[in-house]
Amino acid sequence: MLVIAMTIMAFTGCKSSTEPTVQQDDNKTKESTPVTDKKPEGSVPEEVTIAWLTFETPAFTPEMYNEIIKGFEAEHPHIKIERQVYPTGDRDKYANTLMATEQLPDVLLEGLTDLRKVEGALLPLSEDITNLLREDAVVKYGNQVLDVPLSRQIKKNIYYNKSIFEKYGLVPPNNWEEFVAICDTLKAKGEVPIIGGGPDKAWLTGALIESMLQVDMKAQVGNFGKAVKNKDITWTDPAVVEIYDRWKSLIDSGYYHEGSFSFTYAQHVDEFFKGSAAMICNGGWMAKQADGAEGIEFEIGWFPVPGKDETIYYTAADSNFLGINAKTKHPEESKALIKFMFENIEANRLFNGNDGSSSTTKEPIRYEMGPIQEEMFNKAGEYEVAFYPFSGEFAHPKGMQNVIRKMAQDIFLGEDVGEQLEKLQQEYSQLLK
């Protein structure tokens, strides 16, 4: 009986673990709109259904996707979208599982990090798609463009409590030295200079050092990811050690809130909104959050992460990549969906507006923003970009991001910077093999 039960469970388990969640679009309507594809005159294109794998967050809601799909299907009445949803957790791992079991959907939003490296997994995208994007947003792997980013996220800036700053006559710093002086003053006055977060999200603890590294290395070597991969610089280079040492000095000086390593993302933002600390390092998405937050008793300002010198860079990374399964039976329809996301202003606006990101289209697509976000986006255009090495030819190897972030946590907890960077260099060399 036990063997039979286990066999039944095994089959049931196998089936359910490989079937992605399918969400039907509740707003499907069939409209008699003119045929828009390029079939010979007089012929009605065959109705096809394509599967689109998406992810949901408080920003990317089912309602948002339904709106987008409704708009797409109105423009392409012969194409129906069957939306699927990543379960919570690692999207890359989920997409890998789908690939291994030959269940990849036609179009994927994110989850493409590993698929890019698998020959024949993703359909190369043609110029009619890549020409819709800004040049610096188009990344080639070998000679092919395998996916395109919908969004450019402003990465870390420092948000500050204007009331606390005004109380002590402080102004946003122009460089690192001024930033440390601000922290000194705040601590001397009994205020908590900075609040951080714990390992709830891998990047949270090292949010500031990640940006410091990109900003200062941009000034010194240009593309840091490229320099490290080409071995022009190593993780144990004095310039890199010096940056980490500066960050550690903030921790050793007691500038971080005592609960920093224990806070989740939501907690550390809440604590900042309550006035528990004067500054918080967070992404561009927090600008939207700050604009919309209720009950905050002070005004919030922001400034870019200060570098050693006075050159200002804004840190960014492209995200929300769209790619097509190379084995799709509907390549043209899949391409049509991707093109729609860039060409249709409303769809693009809806998507990026929800995330608080900027578009990657040749002509920027703007949306209604709150005052903090508006100021941030306007100012960002004035600065050069220091890209995070998350994608492209010089992206860090798989697993490296995780190692860097865990190392930041270890340094935060007191580990020696030099030793940790030595270990990091060894891991990096191993992962590159």
Next chain:
Amino acid sequence: MSFTNSDGLTRDYDFIGIANYLRLFSDDKFINSIWVTTQFVVIVVIAVNVLGLFIAVMLKKASKANNIYRSIFFLPVVISQVAVAYIWKNIYAYDGLLDYILQFFGMMATRINWITDPKIALYSLCVAEIWRVLGYHMVLILAGLQTIPEELYEACDIDGGSRWDNFRHITLPLVIPGLSISMIMCTIGALKQYDMVRVLTDGGPVGATATIGYSIIDRAFNYGMMGYASSMAVVLFIIIGIITIIQNTYFNKKQVDY
């Protein structure tokens, strides 16, 4: 797989002989994970079985109250590991339930970082694990206790033996079969532990809770080193096998029949 450099994604990998196994000896993280796992197993196995035996003896007599207590102790077993880990994560959080209770009773002058202090994170993990599995092992040991004939206890009473004599000379020797199964199962479970570590501490802080089970999954899926992770899994399998044989042999020798 463990003799290859497979990343688990593509078919493009090579046979590399025993390179993965040789690498294990120089991998600080793997050696750390063995030490962490050893501490975890020793603490959890001893605590679970000592407490389990104690509670089983206390709840041995069939009664309404004992039935209720047995159910209460067994409750954590039916909750998923991930859910248990999230419950304890909230208990241990900054300003979480534990901090609140200790502060309420004035037992805490400064906050304790239960899962973010490298010195105590492992013990916090052990407490959560013990809480999770205690009920199951209590039931295993209780089943063993139920097989001990009452006449032996009566004979001991007649001979003037105390409760401690009852326990030492009758209960303990005759519960060996039940206890041995409990200890073997507990050891195997502790050696393979991943879910609790992943949710509660994610192997940190500073690798203080990175068990072998966690390290295998981490290497395989976060680093794309499926071949290397497979070699770690083989080593874990061998360790589990050896420990199980040793435990089995030991307990077989200790078994008595009256």
